[in-house]
Amino acid sequence: MSDSPVHIVANLMIEDEDEYMAYQKGFFPILKKHGGELITYDDAAKTFEGDNPVKGRFILARFPSAAAAQAWYDDPDYQAISQHRRAGTKLNFLTMLNSMPSR
Numbered sequence: 001m002s003d004s005p006v007h008i009v010a011n012l013m014i015e016d017e018d019e020y021m022a023y024q025k026g027f028f029p030i031l032k033k034h035g036g037e038l039i040t041y042d043d044a045a046k047t048f049e050g051d052n053p054v055k056g057r058f059i060l061a062r063f064p065s066a067a068a069a070q071a072w073y074d075d076p077d078y079q080a081i082s083q084h085r086r087a088g089t090k091l092n093f094l095t096m097l098n099s100m101p102s103r
Contacts (some may be wrong), residue, residue, distance in 0.1 A: 004099040006066045007039075012089040013056035019088025026081035034072035035064045056092070069096050 014020045031038065039060040047053035063069040072078055085091070 003065050003067075006063050006069050006099060007097045008036075008059075008061045008063065008069060008094065009097060010059040010094045011054055011056060011092040012059075012085070013092070014089050016088035019084045023081050023084035023088065026077070026084075030072065030075055030078045030081070031061065033077075034075065035068045036061050036072055056090075066096065066098065 028038070039062055041057055041059045043057050045054045045058045063072065
């Protein structure tokens, strides 16, 4: 795995606000524990082109490396709180994007 920063992109539809709030409450300490930072989120992203416009919440976070992102996702504390996300949302995707190679 690379030591370059990576980004996590997620798109979800919130279906149960209470479950999602329980997830969100525990999310930030675990994100920070692994060196992650929330860059932004948007509940009304605009699609300029394409057949499948983004709907729901779009989330963008950054980690210092792919190893840090994987450690965040694999963290037992994250997996425990992610049960609230799974119960309260319909997840379209949770994806890791690698940084562009050096030029």
